[in-house]
Amino acid sequence: MKNLFKRAAAVTLAAAMTVGFAGCNGNNDSGAGSNNGNGGTLVIGGIGPVTGGAAQYGIAVKNGAQLAVDEINAAGGVNGITLKLEFQDDEHDAEKSVNAYNDLKDKDMKLLVGTVTSAPCEAVSKKAAEDNIFLLTPSGSSLECITAGDNCFRMCFTDPMQGSIAADYIADHLNVNKIGIIYDSSDSYSTGIVSGFEAEARNKGLEIVDKEAFTADAKTDFSVQIQKIADSGAEMLFLPFYYTEAALVIQQAVGKLDIPVFGGDGLDGLIDVLGDNVALAEGVYVMSPYAASSPEAKSAAFTKAYQEKFPNDPLNQFAADAYDCVYAIKQAMEQAGVNDASISASDLCNKVKTAMTQIEFAGVTGNTKWATDGEPEKAPKVLKIVVKDGKGEYEVL
Amino acid sequence: MMSFVSYLVNGLSLGSIYALIALGYTMVYGIAKMLNFAHGDIIMVGGYAAFITMATSWCPLWLSMLITVAVCTVLGVVIEKVAYKPLRGAPPLAVLITAIGVSYLLQNIALLTQTANPRTFTSVAAGAPPFMLAFEGKAPLFFTNAADSPYGDLKPVLTISMETFLAIVVSVVIMIALTLFINKTKAGKAMLACSEDKGAAQLMGINVNGTITLTFAIGSALAAVAAVLMCSTYPQITPYTGSMPGIKAFVAAVFGGIGSIPGAMIGGVLLGVIELLSKAYISSQLSDAIVFLVLIIVLVVRPTGIMGKKMNEKV
Numbered sequence: 001m002k003n004l005f006k007r008a009a010a011v012t013l014a015a016a017m018t019v020g021f022a023g024c025n026g027n028n029d030s031g032a033g034s035n036n037g038n039g040g041t042l043v044i045g046g047i048g049p050v051t052g053g054a055a056q057y058g059i060a061v062k063n064g065a066q067l068a069v070d071e072i073n074a075a076g077g078v079n080g081i082t083l084k085l086e087f088q089d090d091e092h093d094a095e096k097s098v099n100a101y102n103d104l105k106d107k108d109m110k111l112l113v114g115t116v117t118s119a120p121c122e123a124v125s126k127k128a129a130e131d132n133i134f135l136l137t138p139s140g141s142s143l144e145c146i147t148a149g150d151n152c153f154r155m156c157f158t159d160p161m162q163g164s165i166a167a168d169y170i171a172d173h174l175n176v177n178k179i180g181i182i183y184d185s186s187d188s189y190s191t192g193i194v195s196g197f198e199a200e201a202r203n204k205g206l207e208i209v210d211k212e213a214f215t216a217d218a219k220t221d222f223s224v225q226i227q228k229i230a231d232s233g234a235e236m237l238f239l240p241f242y243y244t245e246a247a248l249v250i251q252q253a254v255g256k257l258d259i260p261v262f263g264g265d266g267l268d269g270l271i272d273v274l275g276d277n278v279a280l281a282e283g284v285y286v287m288s289p290y291a292a293s294s295p296e297a298k299s300a301a302f303t304k305a306y307q308e309k310f311p312n313d314p315l316n317q318f319a320a321d322a323y324d325c326v327y328a329i330k331q332a333m334e335q336a337g338v339n340d341a342s343i344s345a346s347d348l349c350n351k352v353k354t355a356m357t358q359i360e361f362a363g364v365t366g367n368t369k370w371a372t373d374g375e376p377e378k379a380p381k382v383l384k385i386v387v388k389d390g391k392g393e394y395e396v397l
Numbered sequence: 398m399m400s401f402v403s404y405l406v407n408g409l410s411l412g413s414i415y416a417l418i419a420l421g422y423t424m425v426y427g428i429a430k431m432l433n434f435a436h437g438d439i440i441m442v443g444g445y446a447a448f449i450t451m452a453t454s455w456c457p458l459w460l461s462m463l464i465t466v467a468v469c470t471v472l473g474v475v476i477e478k479v480a481y482k483p484l485r486g487a488p489p490l491a492v493l494i495t496a497i498g499v500s501y502l503l504q505n506i507a508l509l510t511q512t513a514n515p516r517t518f519t520s521v522a523a524g525a526p527p528f529m530l531a532f533e534g535k536a537p538l539f540f541t542n543a544a545d546s547p548y549g550d551l552k553p554v555l556t557i558s559m560e561t562f563l564a565i566v567v568s569v570v571i572m573i574a575l576t577l578f579i580n581k582t583k584a585g586k587a588m589l590a591c592s593e594d595k596g597a598a599q600l601m602g603i604n605v606n607g608t609i610t611l612t613f614a615i616g617s618a619l620a621a622v623a624a625v626l627m628c629s630t631y632p633q634i635t636p637y638t639g640s641m642p643g644i645k646a647f648v649a650a651v652f653g654g655i656g657s658i659p660g661a662m663i664g665g666v667l668l669g670v671i672e673l674l675s676k677a678y679i680s681s682q683l684s685d686a687i688v689f690l691v692l693i694i695v696l697v698v699r700p701t702g703i704m705g706k707k708m709n710e711k712v
Contacts, residue, residue, distance in 0.1 A: 185682045212681045213680075213681045213682040214681060214682075215682060215685065217641060217685055218641075218672075218676075218684060218685055220631040220633075220641070220642075221407070221411055221631060221672075221673070223403075223404075223407040223561075223673070224404060224407070224673050224676040224677045224681065225676075225681060227400055227403050227404065227407075227677070228400075228677065228681075231400055244515045244633070244635075247515070247517065247633060248631060248632070248633055251517075251632050251633075252631070254558075255527045255556050255558065256556050273514075273515055273517060273633075274517055275516070275517040276517065276519060277517055277519075277632075
């Protein structure tokens with residue numbers, strides 16, 4: 001028995017060490033920029049899941065931020081300061097995220113881009129608020145991610161905000177009044193968007209004629225939801241969830257429900273998943289700050305640079321958000337006139353957080369201004385899918 | 398009213414697919430007294446087999462259907478020979494865990510070879526027009542193609558897709574054939590005998606091992622048909638496609654009385670209809686809760702399921 005216990009302990013230790021080494025490996029390749037300015041080197045910390053179930057988000061953020069850092073250093077840095085990205089893995093776990101944060105502080109981190117996912121971000125932002133370290137999350141979309149202090153800012157829309165913007169766009173630009181909603185009641189992303197959408201739809205006088213739910217355990221058969229939406233006389237179908245299920249809804253609606261579809265950023269990917277049936281995606285509205293196939297000049301340049309540097313890694317709006325985060329920090333530092341990397345993290349935070357509310361930032365994900373509570377204000381980007389010769393493309397509206 | 402008919406038809410279609418899968422569970426349980434939890438994943442493999450063969454240019458539809466059925470049948474028999482037969486004398490729990498192991502093995506092989514990205518399945522009835530019903534005054538009109546119909550702007554009140562129709566028709570045909578096979582042929586009667594008493598059947602000269610293999614083969618072939626029907630109606634396939642329908646079909650088999658073949662058919666169809674009607678008239682979120690509530694009530698009132706026979710274990 002004792003022996004067994006020892007063996008188990010040894011295995012656990014070995015596993016823990018392997019994980020530790022894996023983490024080290026991940027860090028070595030970041031921040032290889034040469035010291036080309038005279039302001040010294042300033043460490044930007046990054047935290048996100050590079051392994052585990054949410055890895056595609058973390059990897060995209062890490063790459064996006066690294067791309068921006070390399071570009072900035074190649075162009076002479078920020079007021080002569082060379083940037084260096086230190087990125088740590090948190091496996092989408094709040095406790096590991098706080099550990100990563102403490103570790104980064106030991107590595108002289110002055111600013112933090114992160115964390116990538118919402119729950120860890122809520123934990124880390126509290127620590128960052130206590131230490132007065134500037135935090136800019138590229139993709140933490142829950143409300144509590146940045147409520148810990150005035151040092152916390154956000155690049156992406158919150159889920160309710162996305163819903164509210166969708167309602168605004170439909171009311172102002174599209175000639176429809178009666179909306180039918182299908183949503184995933186077992187997913188906080190979907191319910192968050194729906195709550196924001198409903199509140200704003202009421203203000204704008206849109207009528208939600210039917211609201212149908214499904215859950216993660218019953219997401220193949222949508223015949224009932226489609227029939228009920230058809231019976232309700234809706235003029236537009238709002239689908240605030242991910243492209244996998246949306247593809248099923250759209251295919252099952254053929255011949256039964258023929259109204260335009262409007263979706264959130266989760267629908268980016270619909271074109272690929274539909275494959276040969278891509279014609280069904282014709283006219284679908286997708287609200288995404290960034291789409292890899294977007295024809296817009298800024299997005300296209302970013303897509304090209306990213307794909308050249310990381311040809312095998314995921315490219316999604318997370319990468320674009322992270323890329324914008326680093327450039328927004330650069331602009332804020334220039335606005336505040338920071339030119340010495342030896343400034344303390346707290347002093348830097350005070351300067352940058354004031355500057356953040358003054359700048360007007362033009363990024364890949366749109367033109368952004370920040371309020372003092374750290375929430376971004378930017379115009380939504382609505383894309384419409386057009387199908388030409390059997391190939392789906394986005395048209396920017 | 399027409400919405401109700403539409404829900405009912407869709408429920409029957411979903412239920413027929415559940416019933417086809419449940420037959421595999423119930424036949425294997427009846428004879429081998431084991432729960433084959435890898436059954437759902439055989440459906441997934443069948444889905445991919447159909448997906449891959451249909452994507453090739455040289456393979457006509459009928460051939461890819463045959464290949465799908467062959468792949469699933471061989472897979473079912475191989476799993477039985479490799480994973481279950483050596484454990485025939487082992488405690489039931491060991492076989493159950495092995496079945497769960499096989500299920501994960503199949504899922505992970507699919508994840509490795511086919512990736513987790515969902516693929517869009519091309520329906521076997523792709524391009525076939527749906528059936529439609531419209532009323533002109535009081536007279537009902539049936540037609541199949543809205544664009545070519547001579548009825549002008551008549552809006553159909555009921556639309557039934559070809560996939561839904563196919564699922565019901567194919568399932569009914571298969572169920573009739575299976576019932577005839579079991580009751581009229583020697584091999585079928587041997588299956589019945591084995592499920593009653595394996596020892597006595599062997600004494601009467603029945604090849605018990607061969608009969609068990611035949612049962613797995615038939616069950617897996619039915620899973621292949623269910624896979625094609627399901628992936629055509631809900632045109633998407635991932636390595637996890639089989640797991641939820643597998644669980645629902647298992648519930649249907651228990652609901653109808655596990656071990657009973659008519660029970661699996663009734664259980665499957667009822668489950669599908671209850672699921673869709675509760676989604677339509679009670680709550681689209683609560684449909685699964687209601688399905689399982691009905692299951693609990695049925696089992697409390699009739700512990701052996703709707704058609705299950707009360708068996709006295711002899712000591």
